[in-house]
Amino acid sequence: MGRTIIEKIIQAHSRDDAAAGRIVWMDLDVRSARDFGGPNVVKNFEQEYGGAAPADPRKTFFTFDLCAPACSLKYADNQQACRDFARKHGIEVFDVDRGVGTHVMIEEGLARPSGTVVGTDSHMNILGAVGCFGQGMGDVDIAFAFKTGRTWFEVPESVKVVLKGRPSAAAEAKDLTLFLCRELGTKKIALRSAEFYGEAVRNLALSGRITLCSMITEMAGIIGFIPENGPIVADGDAAYADFIELDIDGLPPQIAVPPSPNTVRPLADLRGTRIDSGFIGSCTNGRTEDFARAAEILKGHKVKKRVMLKIVPATRRVYEEMLERGILETLFQSGAIVVNPGCGGCAEGHVGLTGKGETQISTGNRNFPGKQGKGQTYLAGPAVVAASCVAGEIAGPEDL
Amino acid sequence: MSKGKVWKYGDDVNTDVIYAGKYTYQQLKPEEMAARALEDLDPGFAKAVKPGDVIVAGKNFGCGSSREQAAACLRAAGVQAVVAKSFARIYFRNAINLGLPVLQCAEAVDQLNAGDEVEIDFAGGKILSGGRVFTFPPLPESVIGILEAGGLLEWTKKKHQFR
Numbered sequence: 001m002g003r004t005i006i007e008k009i010i011q012a013h014s015r016d017d018a019a020a021g022r023i024v025w026m027d028l029d030v031r032s033a034r035d036f037g038g039p040n041v042v043k044n045f046e047q048e049y050g051g052a053a054p055a056d057p058r059k060t061f062f063t064f065d066l067c068a069p070a071c072s073l074k075y076a077d078n079q080q081a082c083r084d085f086a087r088k089h090g091i092e093v094f095d096v097d098r099g100v101g102t103h104v105m106i107e108e109g110l111a112r113p114s115g116t117v118v119g120t121d122s123h124m125n126i127l128g129a130v131g132c133f134g135q136g137m138g139d140v141d142i143a144f145a146f147k148t149g150r151t152w153f154e155v156p157e158s159v160k161v162v163l164k165g166r167p168s169a170a171a172e173a174k175d176l177t178l179f180l181c182r183e184l185g186t187k188k189i190a191l192r193s194a195e196f197y198g199e200a201v202r203n204l205a206l207s208g209r210i211t212l213c214s215m216i217t218e219m220a221g222i223i224g225f226i227p228e229n230g231p232i233v234a235d236g237d238a239a240y241a242d243f244i245e246l247d248i249d250g251l252p253p254q255i256a257v258p259p260s261p262n263t264v265r266p267l268a269d270l271r272g273t274r275i276d277s278g279f280i281g282s283c284t285n286g287r288t289e290d291f292a293r294a295a296e297i298l299k300g301h302k303v304k305k306r307v308m309l310k311i312v313p314a315t316r317r318v319y320e321e322m323l324e325r326g327i328l329e330t331l332f333q334s335g336a337i338v339v340n341p342g343c344g345g346c347a348e349g350h351v352g353l354t355g356k357g358e359t360q361i362s363t364g365n366r367n368f369p370g371k372q373g374k375g376q377t378y379l380a381g382p383a384v385v386a387a388s389c390v391a392g393e394i395a396g397p398e399d400l
Numbered sequence: 401m402s403k404g405k406v407w408k409y410g411d412d413v414n415t416d417v418i419y420a421g422k423y424t425y426q427q428l429k430p431e432e433m434a435a436r437a438l439e440d441l442d443p444g445f446a447k448a449v450k451p452g453d454v455i456v457a458g459k460n461f462g463c464g465s466s467r468e469q470a471a472a473c474l475r476a477a478g479v480q481a482v483v484a485k486s487f488a489r490i491y492f493r494n495a496i497n498l499g500l501p502v503l504q505c506a507e508a509v510d511q512l513n514a515g516d517e518v519e520i521d522f523a524g525g526k527i528l529s530g531g532r533v534f535t536f537p538p539l540p541e542s543v544i545g546i547l548e549a550g551g552l553l554e555w556t557k558k559k560h561q562f563r
Contacts, residue, residue: 022540023540025542044553048553048554048556048557049553049556138468138490138497140468140498141497141552143553144497144552144556147556152542154489
């Protein structure tokens with residue numbers, strides 16, 4: 001019997017038979033924790049293992065991305081507790097200047113095709129974008145992974161999702177992703193690994209692959225892969241638990257409306273909805289290509305006076321590319337606020353929170369009640385967020 | 401095998417009713433956590449539960465947030481196992497990591513009633529109650545090892561054996 005992508009990756013890291021449904025022990029190439037969860041990992045580790053060293057400090061990392069630099073005493077304390085632990089054991093810290101942990105790991109080559117990475121980030125499965133196993137886990141799990149370099153895991157079944165047709169020229173990777181959030185909901189790929197096929201995904205650049213794979217969590221999946229033009233393919237006779245075909249021909253821009261990322265409607269239905277703020281960034285849309293697209297639309301325009309446009313590059317390298325390519329200047333001139341790399345508003349992090357009564361349009365991945373503050377959050381791609389911030393209401397670039 | 405009494409609940413018992421969100425950011429001792437177990441589902445549970453008792457519930461037990469305390473509080477309360485038709489996956493993982501046995505057995509769920517006396521044979525995959533025998537697929541050896549040690553962290557200290 002052939003193997004799916006997830007089975008292949010896990011098998012390469014396990015002595016057990018990594019067939020779907022089996023619980024196996026697997027070796028981890030990278031184990032990490034961040035400023036949320038990290039302090040509890042340290043606490044668990046020290047409580048249970050005392051002064052013992054992690055299995056391999058060179059494969060162990062901290063990434064600070066939620067509140068960078070710390071904007072509260074709690075975060076400052078928590079980050080310092082992780083730094084102290086890291087220094088004691090010779091662990092590298094990608095500190096508050098570096099950006100979103102998963103993105104840094106891709107840039108640094110730590111998340112590699114066919115590799116295995118765990119951390120305290122529920123969007124760790126974003127690493128599927130580069131053909132790497134990534135999984136978010138709890139504090140106890142990660143403390144154990146630090147100590148042993150291994151974890152137990154139930155090998156998930158796989159679903160093959162085939163996309164037919166070509167989205168409209170106006171649609172971005174985010175629009176395709178939101179469409180999938182609606183169509184797949186939280187049941188069709190739940191607890192499974194999804195493999196996406198078809199022209200529309202085959203041609204996605206890394207930034208687009210990251211956008212799609214980042215929202216597998218919102219579809220309740222374990223992880224997603226894009227095998228075509230990717231680094232790792234499934235065997236021809238691999239077994240799939242389900243096969244889903246979706247027609248995406250002519251797909252227009254999409255928007256997720258409150259209260260969930262799975263309640264998605266076309267832009268046309270929401271056009272004209274008044275907004276107070278916009279956010280471009282997050283692990284879903286924080287790459288240079290995302291900001292280049294926003295800058296293209298904002299060039300020669302101004303963000304409407306009563307609207308805030310908050311911009312958070314995913315990493316320092318993205319920030320640097322924005323500087324080199326003049327994107328930063330365009331964004332600044334338009335009136336946007338650009339801040340230090342990191343996650344932005346998720347988990348009460350930093351920038352991107354909304355106040356009661358505020359309506360925000362965001363390139364983030366979650367708009368559950370309370371997730372990004374007390375306001376209402378709509379999710380969209382960078383082009384629609386940029387255009388909406390100029391118009392002061394939900395709009396597409398063609399409306400300017 | 402120890403004997404215990406059945407506490408019976410329905411489908412979709414979520415982590416908020418197992419362990420309320422307002423306690424998750426407090427550092428509580430195991431006995432304090434036990435006293436708050438199932439507070440919003442069955443206020444009488446924490447006072448009356450005895451070591452060895454078994455929770456029997458329907459589909460998707462432990463859905464909702466990923467808080468580990470929702471498994472820890474039941475273990476602290478002395479619950480021998482949770483038997484359900486299915487478990488939310490994060491809960492399943494947390495429960496094993498914290499040493500709380502979680503068993504899938506729809507037949508037992510359909511037939512057992514609150515107050516029934518049960519015994520569980522983990523290695524043999526059997527739930528015994530009043531002459532009735534319900535079988536469940538035994539957990540993999542590695543998982544039984546973690547449960548017997550009392551959780552993942554204890555297991556590393558005691559055994560640290562990998563195949």
